[in-house]
Amino acid sequence: MTVTVFEHDHLLSERAKARSFSHFSQGPTDGAPEGFKPHPKPLALHWGMPNPGFFPIDSIDVNLVDYPFQKSLSLPTTNASVESLIPQGKSTGRSVTIAKKEDDADIIDISRGLQYSEVEGLPQLRQFARDFIKRTHAPAYSDWDVIITTGAGDGLNKSADLILDPEDVILIEEFTFSPFLSNVKANGGIAVPLKLNLDAESGPLGLDIDYLQNLLENWSELKPGLKKPKAIYTIPTGQNPTGVTQPVELRRKVYDLAVKHDFIILEDDPYGYLALPKYSKPEGLLRLGQFLEIDEYLESHLTPSYLTLDTTGRVVRIETFSKLFAPGLRLGFIVAQKRAIDVIGKYAALVTRSPSGTSQLIVQNVIQKKFGGVDGWIEWILKMRVTYAHRRDVLLSQFYESDAYKKGYLDVIDPSAGMFASVIIKFPEGTTDADAKTKLLNWKFVAFGVGVVPGANMAVDKDFSAERSNFYRITFAPANDDEELTEAGQRFVGAVEEFFEKGLKF
Amino acid sequence: MTVTVFEHDHLLSERAKARSFSHFSQGPTDGAPEGFKPHPKPLALHWGMPNPGFFPIDSIDVNLVDYPFQKSLSLPTTNASVESLIPQGKSTGRSVTIAKKEDDADIIDISRGLQYSEVEGLPQLRQFARDFIKRTHAPAYSDWDVIITTGAGDGLNKSADLILDPEDVILIEEFTFSPFLSNVKANGGIAVPLKLNLDAESGPLGLDIDYLQNLLENWSELKPGLKKPKAIYTIPTGQNPTGVTQPVELRRKVYDLAVKHDFIILEDDPYGYLALPKYSKPEGLLRLGQFLEIDEYLESHLTPSYLTLDTTGRVVRIETFSKLFAPGLRLGFIVAQKRAIDVIGKYAALVTRSPSGTSQLIVQNVIQKKFGGVDGWIEWILKMRVTYAHRRDVLLSQFYESDAYKKGYLDVIDPSAGMFASVIIKFPEGTTDADAKTKLLNWKFVAFGVGVVPGANMAVDKDFSAERSNFYRITFAPANDDEELTEAGQRFVGAVEEFFEKGLKF
Structure with a gap:
């Protein structure tokens, strides 16, 4: 359970390994004369640090929420009020004060x-x-x-x-x-x-x-x-x-x-x-x-x-x-x-x-x-x-329940973590110019009013990945509320459906 | 009064000029199909930005002082109380609140x-x-x-x-x-x-x-x-x-x-x-x-x-x-x-x-x-x-009024701005090994308990500057109070005096 010698120095860059640092304010380190004894309580005329008395800030109060979106009108919640959901015995204080000087070693004053x-x-x-x-x-x-x-x-x-x-x-x-x-x-x-x-x-x-x-x-x-x-x-x-x-x-x-x-x-x-x-x-x-x-x-x-x-x-x-x-x-x-x-x-x-x-x-x-x-x-x-899972469900439901999905125009990768999902565009077999079609579809999304990230934009090598670039990254992180997620999802599937119904044309 | 063309591109590095940046979330920019019209109110499924409703912070109160060291016991002031010195009509509010959403265009919420x-x-x-x-x-x-x-x-x-x-x-x-x-x-x-x-x-x-x-x-x-x-x-x-x-x-x-x-x-x-x-x-x-x-x-x-x-x-x-x-x-x-x-x-x-x-x-x-x-x-x-000027005066007075100064062992550069002053060590004429002497003096300062920065530590080229390295940078920024500045100054001049009196020996 111990690594005592780092054996990977050959995997580090020469540039990084070559760096060394010593501060000009450091005191003398070698050649101490005979009889030298350091002073027990040195005073500093060397560090160019303003005394904290110069800071205009005396303290900071950070006012917090107990749940994401707690103070937002736009968060749909259960009928139970948020207050009642705070587990018993947990902190209910909403504000944290950071003072100029604090004694607790865990605290940064x-x-x-x-x-x-x-x-x-x-x-x-x-x-x-x-x-x-x-x-x-x-x-x-x-x-x-x-x-x-x-x-x-x-x-x-x-x-x-x-x-x-x-x-x-x-x-x-x-x-x-x-x-x-x-x-x-x-x-x-x-x-x-x-x-x-x-x-x-x-x-x-x-x-x-x-x-x-x-x-x-x-x-x-x-x-x-x-x-x-x-x-x-x-x-x-x-x-x-x-x-x-x-x-x-x-x-x-x-x-x-x-x-x-x-x-x-x-x-x-x-x-x-x-x-x-x-x-x-x-x-x-x-x-x-x-x-x-x-x-x-x-x-x-x-x-x-x-x-x-x-x-x-x-x-x-x-x-x-x-x-x-x-x-x-x-x-x-x-x-x-x-x-x-x-x-x-x-x-x-x-x-x-x-x-x-x-x-x-x-x-x-x-x-x-x-x-x-x-x-x-x-x-x-x-x-x-929990909040992200809910948002993911709200957004993906628009895909899974869409006609575009039922007709086989698209598929979805249900993410098992994070804030991104992928929507695969299932071009009909024999589509040879998927790249050009995807570029056209990008404009469709703009016309329908939904911002998306084409997979190709995140490719290391567009040529290497050409066959696998028929997808879009979507995220449920920024939306204000469920209604917005729902609307955005509908616009996405609407754009895809119209694009397919028009024969992969704008 | 106008420079319309920057004529110094040849003075910029090739590395810096070669950089370009475009974000993968950017929408399509060319090849818009006929009939394309952007949606008037687009929704975002592209930016990986958490909605601010996810932030645990609802607001921040920053509690301020009106003067440096106002709340510090260690600041000597005139007999007049600080309160009476606040100019009439100026803000006397001590606290600034930063809310989740604010309308003022100058404010960052x-x-x-x-x-x-x-x-x-x-x-x-x-x-x-x-x-x-x-x-x-x-x-x-x-x-x-x-x-x-x-x-x-x-x-x-x-x-x-x-x-x-x-x-x-x-x-x-x-x-x-x-x-x-x-x-x-x-x-x-x-x-x-x-x-x-x-x-x-x-x-x-x-x-x-x-x-x-x-x-x-x-x-x-x-x-x-x-x-x-x-x-x-x-x-x-x-x-x-x-x-x-x-x-x-x-x-x-x-x-x-x-x-x-x-x-x-x-x-x-x-x-x-x-x-x-x-x-x-x-x-x-x-x-x-x-x-x-x-x-x-x-x-x-x-x-x-x-x-x-x-x-x-x-x-x-x-x-x-x-x-x-x-x-x-x-x-x-x-x-x-x-x-x-x-x-x-x-x-x-x-x-x-x-x-x-x-x-x-x-x-x-x-x-x-x-x-x-x-x-x-x-x-x-x-x-x-004003606070820095006072500190400068307190510190430098210890030098100007010292025996070391009166005996010609040191001189001071009175700074016209900032937080640093220089103390020149005036080695006797004919001192040939000023560099070695300075190194010894560095230890003297540690023994006397005062942190200083030898000029040589901040030289671009120690050899080029050897003749002019007989000085120390001191600062009046970090000390807690006048007493500390006074004590630090006394330690400095005490070290120099003892060093000279001992014939430039430790």
């Missing part, structure tokens, strides 16, 4: 949170992140650590920098969170797409493990001139854009391949905690009371991270507070072996500097004071989960 | 500030930054803009990326904010130090304009093999570490050289707004009422930025909210010609993403609701300025 702080993140929030990972996805080895980032985008950028030198290869699901490709490119890396199966009739959905295995075992023939991959970048839970989740057995196979072929697994998991039950036809109103017990959720619903399989310290997991707390925080964290975290820390020290202290103090204090720590935070996630 | 937002910064805060610069340092041309950064460190990183390709040269004051050297190095740039004069007896303090002019005019002989410089990096006001401010006449000469030799001026100005009066012996207690009128401050105290001389759009100015509001915000901005801002925006889009919305909403709402906009913010700065 104003004088600390608004000051210059550690590039790795404030110690209190780092500790929360460690505790949270221990509870949810405990790594299978001991010498791991976390570093706070300024959100998943920053986490991805730092991870790409950690691994990729020019000409280095990284495997990526063929449809992916495409901004990561910019991070790969910025470091001179080469992205090689991995086939996904999006047709339920031809095998398990998602990552095609046979394709991956064959690619790795015949690399030099299949990818002549390319170095063997240093890493795989995967969004294993509620994959973006497809919504598919890799089962544990599949993860084990991928992990074994990573060990055998010696590469790192970059696991991007922005919303995997939103593990969703199977679609069921929504029965009118959201039932807020129906959330799981924490242990049941952790044991039977949350798909375990690659970290839980990681006996060799080769998984780099990227998390974010964007989807579970708020995107504007620009706050997330990376979990990895200590050596990798240390190398990432140098990038932070030299390039990005510290994450926002304002965001850190708000998140940490809300989690500690309002939610009461890790388990309270998971309870909040479970409330988010 | 929770639903906006905690959401994904523009990589260039939220429009409201960008507009404030523009208005603030118009009031304080209006550029001499019209097509400039601003971009919000995650603090000055991020501003410096983005500026280095903007300009430097491998082998590109940048001129830097020989003692400088040395972390910028890491940004230069990360882009393969070459830093060439510029001589500073730190000896009041041999000419004006600070940047040696004759050295600069000679260097530029004889570049190929003096720096054989090096490209001509693309930029100068300067901290013109309250220079770090020396505390010296470039007079306007000097700035004009530097600017003329920039035009003649075609380079960009990177102006780093983290605390120049803290324009300080000349040192005067502190008369006991801080007089909080003694702050300037805004117009007097702007006309006669604040040294104008290089922007005010800039008729050719070649100044890039880096600001931060760290020193005037709080460092933990990780918030600042860059002012430059629109094309340069646009290029920097691509870096933000692809690498750093958006600044913290939490920080932006707090700063913007405090400035608008509490301070009432630009002029109210300047009034806050004037209160900061």
Whole structure:
């Protein structure tokens, strides 16, 4: 259960490993003269830090809700009032005060949170992140650590920098969170797409493990001139854009391949905690009371991270507070072996500097004071989960019950986690110009007034994925209410139906 | 007064210019079919943004002070109570509430500030930054803009990326904010130090304009093999570490050289707004009422930025909210010609993403609701300025009135802005091993219990600056109170005196 030596230095970029950092304010370190004794209570004339007495802010009160959409008129709820659904004995306080000075070691006070702080993140929030990972996805080895980032985008950028030198290869699901490709490119890396199966009739959905295995075992023939991959970048839970989740057995196979072929697994998991039950036809109103017990959720619903399989310290997991707390925080964290975290820390020290202290103090204090720590935070996630499941059901019901579906014009991938679903457009057999047809259909959606993401927009390599680009990513995250979701779904299926009925013409 | 074409593209890095960005969620842009009409009220199934109803935060109250250190017991004030010093008719409200939804266009509400937002910064805060610069340092041309950064460190990183390709040269004051050297190095740039004069007896303090002019005019002989410089990096006001401010006449000469030799001026100005009066012996207690009128401050105290001389759009100015509001915000901005801002925006889009919305909403709402906009913010700065001036006086008085000063062991550069002063160690004539002596003296300071920054720690090139490294940067920013500043100053001079009396031995 311990990795004492990080044995993957050859998989880290030369650029990242070469960085070193020492601050100009550091005192002398060598050549202490005889008789030298440090002063027991030194005073600082060196750090250019304004005293917290200069801050215009004395304290901050954060006023909170107990449930998502609690204060919104637009949330349909059961007849029972929200108040009555708050479990007995739980915090009912709605407001959290953050004072200039606080004594509780778990709390980030104003004088600390608004000051210059550690590039790795404030110690209190780092500790929360460690505790949270221990509870949810405990790594299978001991010498791991976390570093706070300024959100998943920053986490991805730092991870790409950690691994990729020019000409280095990284495997990526063929449809992916495409901004990561910019991070790969910025470091001179080469992205090689991995086939996904999006047709339920031809095998398990998602990552095609046979394709991956064959690619790795015949690399030099299949990818002549390319170095063997240093890493795989995967969004294993509620994959973006497809919504598919890799089962544990599949993860084990991928992990074994990573060990055998010696590469790192970059696991991007922005919303995997939103593990969703199977679609069921929504029965009118959201039932807020129906959330799981924490242990049941952790044991039977949350798909375990690659970290839980990681006996060799080769998984780099990227998390974010964007989807579970708020995107504007620009706050997330990376979990990895200590050596990798240390190398990432140098990038932070030299390039990005510290994450926002304002965001850190708000998140940490809300989690500690309002939610009461890790388990309270998971309870909040479970409330988010119920709300997302309901929204998913409302949106997908418009598809499953549409004429377009019944006539076989489209199919839906019911997501098992996250906030995205895929709608497959089932072009008639023999359609040869699906790409041109899809481009036309894109305009149809604009005419019908529904914003969608064509699968092709998120392809690593449009040519490689041409045959599998006949789908759209849709999301139930931004809508204001059920009515809006319903209307948006109707517009989508209406556009598809008209397009098909006109013979795949506008 | 207008620059219509940015004529400095050859001074920008190829790397920065090559970046392009388009989001995968963007709708179709070309090939609209005949008869296409966009829907008047589109609904979104494309953006992966959680509805603000998912945020646990309903509102935030920020509780403020009217004066720095107002709530601190450790601030000495006049006999008059602070309350009586609040100017008539000014806001006396101490608390600012930020609601989930607000109608005022200047306000960033929770639903906006905690959401994904523009990589260039939220429009409201960008507009404030523009208005603030118009009031304080209006550029001499019209097509400039601003971009919000995650603090000055991020501003410096983005500026280095903007300009430097491998082998590109940048001129830097020989003692400088040395972390910028890491940004230069990360882009393969070459830093060439510029001589500073730190000896009041041999000419004006600070940047040696004759050295600069000679260097530029004889570049190929003096720096054989090096490209001509693309930029100068300067901290013109309250220079770090020396505390010296470039007079306007000097700035004009530097600017003329920039035009003649075609380079960009990177102006780093983290605390120049803290324009300080000349040192005067502190008369006991801080007089909080003694702050300037805004117009007097702007006309006669604040040294104008290089922007005010800039008729050719070649100044890039880096600001931060760290020193005037709080460092933990990780918030600042860059002012430059629109094309340069646009290029920097691509870096933000692809690498750093958006600044913290939490920080932006707090700063913007405090400035608008509490301070009432630009002029109210300047009034806050004037209160900061008085407090810093007092602290400077308290600290420097310990030097000017010391035996070490009277015996000629040290001299002080009284800073005309900012939070740093320099103490020159006046080694006896004929001291040949000043470097070794300084290293020994460093240990003396640790033994006496006072943290200082040796000038050498902030040198671009230790060898180039060896003769001028006999100084220490001290700051009056972090101390808790006058007593602490006094004690720290006494420890400093005590260490120097003992060191000299022992014959420059420990």
